[in-house]
Amino acid sequence: MKVYGDQDADISYISKKVVAILGYGNQGRAQALNLRDSGVSVVVGNIEDSYAQTARSDGFEVYSPAEAAQRGDILALLVPDEVQAEVYATSIAPHIRPRQVLDFAAGYNIHFGLIRPPADVDVIMVAPRMIGVNVRRAFETGGGVPAFVDVWQNASGQGMEIALAFAKGIGATRAGVLPVSFRDEVEIDLFTEQALWPAIVNALVTSYELLVEKGYAPEAVLMELWGTGEAAEIMTEMARTGLFRQMTYHSRTSQYGTLTNFDRVIPGGLKANFETALERIRSGKFAEEFAEEKHRDYPVYQELRKKALAHSLNEVEDKVRNFLDMAFKAGTHQKAAAHS
Ligand code: NDP
Numbered sequence: 001m002k003v004y005g006d007q008d009a010d011i012s013y014i015s016k017k018v019v020a021i022l023g024y025g026n027q028g029r030a031q032a033l034n035l036r037d038s039g040v041s042v043v044v045g046n047i048e049d050s051y052a053q054t055a056r057s058d059g060f061e062v063y064s065p066a067e068a069a070q071r072g073d074i075l076a077l078l079v080p081d082e083v084q085a086e087v088y089a090t091s092i093a094p095h096i097r098p099r100q101v102l103d104f105a106a107g108y109n110i111h112f113g114l115i116r117p118p119a120d121v122d123v124i125m126v127a128p129r130m131i132g133v134n135v136r137r138a139f140e141t142g143g144g145v146p147a148f149v150d151v152w153q154n155a156s157g158q159g160m161e162i163a164l165a166f167a168k169g170i171g172a173t174r175a176g177v178l179p180v181s182f183r184d185e186v187e188i189d190l191f192t193e194q195a196l197w198p199a200i201v202n203a204l205v206t207s208y209e210l211l212v213e214k215g216y217a218p219e220a221v222l223m224e225l226w227g228t229g230e231a232a233e234i235m236t237e238m239a240r241t242g243l244f245r246q247m248t249y250h251s252r253t254s255q256y257g258t259l260t261n262f263d264r265v266i267p268g269g270l271k272a273n274f275e276t277a278l279e280r281i282r283s284g285k286f287a288e289e290f291a292e293e294k295h296r297d298y299p300v301y302q303e304l305r306k307k308a309l310a311h312s313l314n315e316v317e318d319k320v321r322n323f324l325d326m327a328f329k330a331g332t333h334q335k336a337a338a339h340s
Pocket residue numbers: 022023024025026027028046047049050051052077078079080081083087104105106127128129130131132
């Protein structure tokens with residue numbers, strides 16, 4: 001797969017245009033600041049609230065989303081995925097004009113047909129693979145975070161050049177930009193959220209419940225399983241050194257135990273369940289269900305969240321909060337290196 005770097009992107013495709021950042025949240029703030037530092041004109045569209053105040057104190061001109069959408073040549077829709085269709089319908093669709101560019105940081109609304117732009121605009125995606133605060137932090141220290149780019153609709157014939165210029169403006173080409181379709185971006189992202197993370201969270205809760213049931217102290221169990229941040233350090237090392245190669249930081253006992261039980265703890269593996277989860281995403285069933293859930297003001301989400309937050313492990317976390325904070329601040333990488 002081609003990886004685009006700085007040399008593949010020409011900022012002049014956007015440097016004479018105005019980028020309207022619609023939504024000054026996680027991604028909005030980081031991308032607006034990075035683009036401005038890259039010499040691009042940026043205006044912000046947000047309703048009058050604390051986000052708008054932050055944008056103003058960062059030195060941006062702030063307008064209503066509808067007015068910013070009219071002022072911008074490139075409209076970066078950076079509000080949460082579940083409200084994008086609404087913001088598009090009320091603030092963009094009534095004024096959208098030929099040759100404008102609609103930019104997304106995720107494929108969801110375009111791929112599932114919740115937003116259907118007219119044929120005479122470009123529709124691009126520049127999707128950083130990182131939370132907003134790190135998009136900014138990496139840029140400020142001379143780096144960048146990787147991103148996926150794609151062109152859904154290429155009315156101008158320059159969609160990819162514009163997407164790459166935008167990626168350069170936010171610093172992503174410094175790290176590397178991969179051409180990944182809107183569809184693949186959203187399906188991989190949802191799969192991670194709906195298969196991988198539930199499996200990991202379930203494994204943690206099941207381990208906690210089992211060990212506490214068997215008489216181990218809840219505080220000790222919680223610290224060992226996730227409390228110290230050691231698990232996070234191991235994940236970081238997986239990214240840095242390699243999923244299996246990072247195992248050399250652990251003792252022989254640890255490596256032997258992990259490798260011999262890899263296939264044993266879930267006989268038959270997770271694949272069949274994961275395939276079902278993927279099929280639900282690919283068929284559009286999840287998007288339908290989630291639209292209905294939003295329409296009913298998230299009753300299932302509220303109920304499940306309430307249940308999760310009522311789990312007794314939350315109280316144990318509160319009890320050892322000081323200890324957890326100190327362990328986390330101290331960093332656990334060295335501990336991981338020497339860990340049995
Ligand atoms: P945030 O939750 O940080 O967005 C907050 C912004 O959206 C605020 O400006 C808020 O303003 C505005 N907003 C929220 N609700 C509404 C509404 N109903 N009408 C108008 N504006 C609203 O979003 P993210 O930055 O997390 O996500 C933006 C996009 O970036 C999404 O497509 C997401 O998938 C993508 N993305 C996010 C990543 C992340 O790390 N968060 C990583 C990569 C991509 P106000 O409340 O004042 O209206």
